[in-house]
Amino acid sequence: MKSLLTTILLLICISVQAQEINWMTMNEALAAQKKEPKKIFMDVYTDWCGPCKLLDKKTFHNKDVVAFINKNYYAVKFNAEGTEEIHYNDFTYTNPNYNPDRKGRNSQHFFANALKITGYPSMVFFDENSNLIAPVVGYKTPQQLEIYLKMIHNNDYKKLTTAAAWKKYESSFVGTFSN
Template sequence: MRNLLIVFVFLVTAFAQAQQEIKWMTMNEALAAQEKEPKKIFMDVYTDWCGPCKLLDKRTFHNKDVVNYVNQHFYAVKFNAEGNEDITYNNFTYTNPNYDASKKGKRNSQHFFANALKITGYPSIVFFDENGKLIAPVVGFKTPQQLELYLKMVKKDDYKTLTSAEAWQAYEKSFVATFSN
């Protein structure tokens, strides 16, 4: 009976952890999904060798509040900025013609889509509106509470009114985070 209880607890824990995952998709899948049901896109731009990218994945993207909010309000895209995936965006197919398979997991050439998005560092989080139009990239590791600011600002379209440094500073200062640690 005790062994059965241990197995049951293990299965419940595993199921709960599985439920706390962001539902990642490719950019091509997200753009196709937008055609059926318009929703903003939240893109994690990472590289295999990037330590802060791994930290973001572990600490922020597994936070239950982040997971729930992203899954509810966005199509979530995982994009390796040095990978070799073909992405068709705005009637153009972006590739990584200098990708070297022998360097997989190490520094590789930057994908043309990352270059087109003007990605300057990793990790970067990039937001797109419901029509697939680029809103903005946000560079660097973010805690769940720091990311919450951007998630809610984009979801509510508040970014459209933040047209000056002063407006951004006031918005940031007045924002009250509710996501747990």
């Protein structure tokens, strides 16, 4: 009986883990890209941001989103007001104005500033060579995020050079992610 209970608990733990995105730091993703090129998907958040928490809870725990991101991207979780040192394009980005005693909003990390992050949450895409593709600002449901995940993964974004081309692509997109 004890061994059966242990087995059941182990299966539950594995099942729960399977529903998690394999988050890493930007430095880890950049190092991984050198070994095996893959696009980077970055979640840019802050601790005080309500929509960021909703995105994490609802969208980033959706089984379809988790499976697609884990298979096709290096996933990065980045606190835009944190203290992580990021080594990107021969420059080290920091947050020298960070105040650990401050409650709520803090200073923006220089990397978030370099990416021109204007709102939270933002999801930022990089190509296989670590070049910035585009940020997507705001909360997205799994179904809303799906179009960006697939469009960028398939390199369709390279063909969408006008607003009309985007509208046509968006209207013809057939999503498959569940609620």
